[in-house]
Amino acid sequence: MCNRPVFFFAILLIVMLPVGSVGADQYMDSAKIEFINDTQALLFNDRFEEADSAYSQFISMYSQDPIGYLYRAAGLFSRMSDLEEELHSEQFHTLLDNAEMLSGSVLDTCAPSTAAWMYLIRGHAKAYRSLWESRFGSTIKALKLGLSVDNEYETGLEQDSNLYDLYAGLGSFHYWKSAKAGMLSWVGIIKNEKDKGIAELNLAADSSLVHRGAARTALIWIYFDRKEYDSTIAIASEFAAIYPGGKVFLWPLAQAQYLTADYGSALDTYSKIRRKLAVSPGNYYNLVECDFHVCQCLNWLGEHGQASKSASLVNEYRELIPQVTFKRQRSKLNYLQRVAER
Numbered sequence: 001m002c003n004r005p006v007f008f009f010a011i012l013l014i015v016m017l018p019v020g021s022v023g024a025d026q027y028m029d030s031a032k033i034e035f036i037n038d039t040q041a042l043l044f045n046d047r048f049e050e051a052d053s054a055y056s057q058f059i060s061m062y063s064q065d066p067i068g069y070l071y072r073a074a075g076l077f078s079r080m081s082d083l084e085e086e087l088h089s090e091q092f093h094t095l096l097d098n099a100e101m102l103s104g105s106v107l108d109t110c111a112p113s114t115a116a117w118m119y120l121i122r123g124h125a126k127a128y129r130s131l132w133e134s135r136f137g138s139t140i141k142a143l144k145l146g147l148s149v150d151n152e153y154e155t156g157l158e159q160d161s162n163l164y165d166l167y168a169g170l171g172s173f174h175y176w177k178s179a180k181a182g183m184l185s186w187v188g189i190i191k192n193e194k195d196k197g198i199a200e201l202n203l204a205a206d207s208s209l210v211h212r213g214a215a216r217t218a219l220i221w222i223y224f225d226r227k228e229y230d231s232t233i234a235i236a237s238e239f240a241a242i243y244p245g246g247k248v249f250l251w252p253l254a255q256a257q258y259l260t261a262d263y264g265s266a267l268d269t270y271s272k273i274r275r276k277l278a279v280s281p282g283n284y285y286n287l288v289e290c291d292f293h294v295c296q297c298l299n300w301l302g303e304h305g306q307a308s309k310s311a312s313l314v315n316e317y318r319e320l321i322p323q324v325t326f327k328r329q330r331s332k333l334n335y336l337q338r339v340a341e342r
Contacts, residue, residue, distance in 0.1 A: 009140030021033075027114040028209055035070065036210045044213070045245030046276070048079040066102035066121050067097045070128075075295035076129055082247065083282030094133075097127045112159040116166065119156030119237045123149045123169045149173055164204055172218050179225060198222060213239075220252050232256040247276050258293060267297035284321045285329060288314070292332040295339055311339035 035058070042051040053235040053312060055072035073095035076088040101123075110118065125150045133142035153169045175197030201222070205217035214233055223231040236253035243249065250273050257266035274290045279285045291314055296305035314336045326333065 027110075027117050033209050037213075039071065039075075040210075040213060041243065043075055043078050043246075044239070044243035044248060046082065046247060047245065048075060048082070048279075051075045053077075064102060064105075066099040066106065066118070068091070069099040069102065070121050070124055073099065073125075075098045077132060078248075083280070084285040085283050089132070089136065093129070096129060099125050099335075112122070112164075115161035116156040116163040119152045119159065120163070120166055120169065122326075123152030123156065123166075126152065127172075129167060140330055146173070147177065165208040165209055165211045166204075167200040168204035168208060168215045168218070169288060171197045171204060172199060172214065173197070175222055217248075219308065224252050224256060227259075228285075229256040229260050233260075247273050249277075254293065258297065260301075263297045263300040267294060267301065270297065281317065283325045284317060285325045287317065288321070288329040288332055291336060295336060299339075308342055311336040314340065 028235070035054075039051045039054050042048075042054070045093050052072065055068055058065075058068040059072065059098065070280070073092050075094070076092045080087055080089070081094070082299050084294065088287045099121055107115055107118050126145050130142045130145035130149070133139070133145060150170060150173045151168045153173070155286055156163060156166045157170075174193040174233045178192045178194045198219070201215045201219050203210050205219065206212075208215065217239070220232055220235050220239075223229075232252055233256045236256065240246075240249040241251055250269055254269035254273060257269060258264075270290050270293045274287070274294060277287045277290055295307050295311045298304070298310055318333070319331075321333075
């Protein structure tokens with residue numbers, strides 16, 4: 001059940017936003033910052049419908065401001081990622097089309113400080129399209145889009161070098177471009193800018209207006225990629241405590257705990273995730289993933305009887321699993337079946 005006071009507080013913030021021109025010098029005012037941070041908190045707590053309603057209200061009142069379209073698209077992508085299902089793709093792309101079109105219109109007449117925000121919006125729009133392609137579409141398209149975002153962010157910094165929010169996008173770009181380059185980075189065709197990316201994300205985490213949480217969230221997965229699991233656990237634990245309603249920080253926390261052989265803690269975290277997934281399992285991909293790791297943790301802890309009992313839960317939803325998910329998770333489903341039958 002939704003927390004009605006928090007929801008109406010988010011709507012109140014929309015009403016309080018100034019009705020001035022998008023191209024005004026002070027584009028990102030304090031009310032808009034507070035609104036973005038509060039709706040981001042709704043997403044971090046898996047309160048997707050409330051966040052979507054707030055973004056829709058914003059768009060209806062400020063239809064010429066591109067940031068409302070961007071953030072609503074981001075919210076839809078968060079929901080699709082949470083469910084591992086392509087549910088709102090047409091609407092997602094239309095919202096990003098609007099964000100790009102409107103930000104381009106604003107650039108024709110706005111001050112440099114506002115232009116920097118418009119380039120940030122355009123960079124984020126490309127980044128979200130790249131993420132969508134990597135999850136639901138073409139890997140080649142994802143790569144092409146991903147490699148184009150830095151130009152938008154760099155152009156934004158040329159307009160306003162003090163807009164540290166741009167470093168949230170640049171930091172992610174520089175790290176993951178280098179991390180995914182493989183041999184191309186090793187032989188020098190693509191520069192290794194991992195450390196530069198981390199430094200930029202730390203700058204955004206310390207000094208940005210609306211990307212502090214997003215920058216630290218990005219660092220969680222970067223530390224995980226670098227196998228710096230203590231840092232992963234530290235940040236993910238902090239955010240999981242701040243946003244107890246969500247799963248987004250529990251996943252890297254559970255994985256890092258598991259990979260450091262802290263099976264007791266990993267079991268507790270995966271069990272928390274499972275309780276949340278049981279309410280809305282989506283296409284069951286994540287529920288299978290969670291049941292697999294719960295079972296593995298119990299086996300590592302020597303609780304073989306409990307592992308068998310836990311694995312048998314798959315029989316409650318096995319027949320509901322879509323064929324696509326069944327194929328992707330076949331080996332883990334077979335493992336759970338074997339453990340359940342022993």
